Amino acid sequence: MSWQGKGRIAFAGVGFSPIERGTDKPLGPFAEAAIANALADCGLRAQDIDGLSTYPEPASPGAARREGEDMVGPEYVLANCRTGAVRWYASLNGGMVTAAIVEAALALLGGACNYALVWRAMHHAKQGHGPRQPAAATGDNQFTAPYGCASGLQWHALAYRRYMERYGATREQMAALILNSRHNATLNGNTFFHDKPLTFDQYMAARMISDPLCLLDCDIPVQACVALVMTTAERARDLRQRPAYLAGFALNATRRPPILHYSLFDYFESGRATSAKLWESAGLGPGDMSCAMLYDGFAPSTMYWLEAAGFCPRGEAFSFVQDGRIAINGELPVNTFGGSLSQGRLHGMGHAAEAVLQASGRAGRRQVHDSGAVCVLTGSPMFRGAGLVVTSAP
């Protein structure tokens, strides 16, 4: 059954901060800049904002949690952004920022607030983020950490190898996705690599991080913030920009298997289940999408989402992305903004922001033809998977 809120909630404004790396600046002002830009975009004042929602997790597990330094939660925004009398706020964890967007939509629908700010601020300090894992392994980690196999990096690499072995996928094929994202980033000023084109040979020569994952298969960590202003469809009509509308959503609720919860099968199953819920919620299917923003914290995730969401059959994503099919003027444009790979690691907020810009016809040189419906699938399906469908009409 379709979501009863379909078309009733709108995205009214989008704002980016500068995108930097290895900075000694605090994170807070990046969030302030993104929020100010999102407000200016839609013509609202900070006093108009009465709802806040974010996914505030620090960029790295084990990082400190200082408000305005390593993270920006509602506490920082309330203290520094001159918002109005905030009536509702939320800090979401599962489902990344996509879940924070869903939460804001539900709050708006339920009348908890009239104008909600949603943001994702990511820290990338010069001195790094502190220890990635604790020194002692407990729980499930005791079966993996003693072997040095304790982070998303290794789990993604292991699943990717399995995929390559099973379906005969190659790095040469992966290059098509990586180069497509980098090209798109050069058409987008709000990306870290906007002035750094990439060649096939450079991709193939990139150093291995956790073989078969090379450096350029991993997103680029940045310090940045992106903010969205959301409101009801009625209120959005009175604001400056043409709105985009939320048609439906999904959150991954697949049971987490014990210990090795990043097996290839888990990616397949969680991606399939989440996508199926998304299509049901939106009352639309993969054939209705004019473009797709598919998470690429590690590049294979985009391939898994392509298959899970039904854009191509299982095992065929590496063939699907060839020959310009995912280019801006292709059959299914993918990650038109450059993806996390080339825009920067914004944990899905870049994907959501681009869906809004595409659906409202504001993507400039990246604008796809006839962008009636755009899907966003974030997380790497098993880990914090979630989805949105954003449409140009309610």
Added chain:
Amino acid sequence: MTWTRVCQGAAAGFKDVLPYFNVVVELVEQAGIYMVTDHPGTDAAFGDRLRTGAPMQVVFEHVEPGFTLPQFRFPGDKA
């Protein structure tokens, strides 16, 4: 079976032993039970033999008194 050769971004305590292999094996005794192993990434002969379905066998690595880790090696290889 699946595997990776970790060259950068090591887990805690493993930075000094880069590069290293991580291999995931499925137990013949019970399908669906997976275990992890590690091995020096400089052992090219080991890497060349990694294939889906290749049989491995358990050995026990005595890391320190009171701490023994099951590891998986190719039959005939020393621990």
